[in-house]
Amino acid sequence: MRWNKVFITIKKELRAIIRDKKSFLQILAMPFIIPFMIFLMGFLYDFMSDEENLNYTIGANYEFNANEKSIVTELGLDVITYKNKDEMDQAYEDGEIVAYINLENDMYFINTNTFDTDGSMAGSYIEAYLSAYNNFLAENYLLGEDIEPSEVFNIINYEFVELDGDNFLVDMVSDMALPYVIVVLVLVAVTCATDLIAGEKERGTLETILTFPVKSSEIIMGKFLSIASMSFLGGVFSFLLALVSLGISSYLFETFEGYTFSIGIDKIIMAVIIILAASLIVSGLAIAVGSKAKSFKDAQSALAPIQFIGMIPMFLPMFGVETTILISVIPFVGQGMLLNDLFSNGVSYINVVASFISSIIFIILVISIISKQYKSEKVLFF
Numbered sequence: 001m002r003w004n005k006v007f008i009t010i011k012k013e014l015r016a017i018i019r020d021k022k023s024f025l026q027i028l029a030m031p032f033i034i035p036f037m038i039f040l041m042g043f044l045y046d047f048m049s050d051e052e053n054l055n056y057t058i059g060a061n062y063e064f065n066a067n068e069k070s071i072v073t074e075l076g077l078d079v080i081t082y083k084n085k086d087e088m089d090q091a092y093e094d095g096e097i098v099a100y101i102n103l104e105n106d107m108y109f110i111n112t113n114t115f116d117t118d119g120s121m122a123g124s125y126i127e128a129y130l131s132a133y134n135n136f137l138a139e140n141y142l143l144g145e146d147i148e149p150s151e152v153f154n155i156i157n158y159e160f161v162e163l164d165g166d167n168f169l170v171d172m173v174s175d176m177a178l179p180y181v182i183v184v185l186v187l188v189a190v191t192c193a194t195d196l197i198a199g200e201k202e203r204g205t206l207e208t209i210l211t212f213p214v215k216s217s218e219i220i221m222g223k224f225l226s227i228a229s230m231s232f233l234g235g236v237f238s239f240l241l242a243l244v245s246l247g248i249s250s251y252l253f254e255t256f257e258g259y260t261f262s263i264g265i266d267k268i269i270m271a272v273i274i275i276l277a278a279s280l281i282v283s284g285l286a287i288a289v290g291s292k293a294k295s296f297k298d299a300q301s302a303l304a305p306i307q308f309i310g311m312i313p314m315f316l317p318m319f320g321v322e323t324t325i326l327i328s329v330i331p332f333v334g335q336g337m338l339l340n341d342l343f344s345n346g347v348s349y350i351n352v353v354a355s356f357i358s359s360i361i362f363i364i365l366v367i368s369i370i371s372k373q374y375k376s377e378k379v380l381f382f
Contacts, residue, residue, distance in 0.1 A: 059100030186310030284366025
């Protein structure tokens, strides 16, 4: 094999990818989904936390005494007094209040829309107010009867103790962010292969290239390495964006407060090697599958299952699946799980070695498959 011809093919294919603005912009945009997802989740959960501290305006058809006012103020309720239920109904319709209390014959009716977020929250606070006020009245009654309230109410004593543990949201985001690197490199490889393989065949330019003094093996190796290069660069870029985004989020959002991940040069090197192995495998698979397609559209349909496989490692940790040797040797799935383990739960080096060995085997296998394919006229001129 004449490697100078291979490098010429690589340059030609990379130039073709960059010149196709639509595909190239799509490739550039893919890695930025990771920080977007991380920042969006952090913002939403911080916003939801702030929402819990908002004051809710409610109505009531009776005057609150000093003790009641103290309770509702502490709960974050602003109370507007109305003459009757009709006025409160109108105030609710006008958006002046989100819920109201209607007192009739010593019975308190909590009127709220539980399907509305503000109404549901206000309803729960109204219930807390009535419960607290009920306890206050009970304590006063017991004191009037010369009974110590603590002997009645504090038969069982308890308090909450905060335990150190995992933050579900942070774990979910990190479990999805790093494995998403595999999704990116798969999408990049599929996008490039669809155009360079099926697109070239559909445009009829492959026959022209084969008239040049270049062997089919040199052409396919050039295509393989150019697609793998773009996939690898996309994977590394998205990997760096994921780490940076998680680091920034730990300072930017309260939800991520205290989140840390272990990072070192050894883990960075292993992550890069994992990304490289995944890029080489998916590039070979994309070429092998894309070569069978008659057109650009057929190639997109045929390559869709590969994109789906790349998404699997994002969701496995949610179901409590841990990385084992068996999972480590599965292309894309094992590599995505290992990337997450490297920077979170700790990685088993036996699993890493198993993944590397299996990756080498898969790479040799896919290269041999595509080499045989491009010796067939059915594949070249289908």
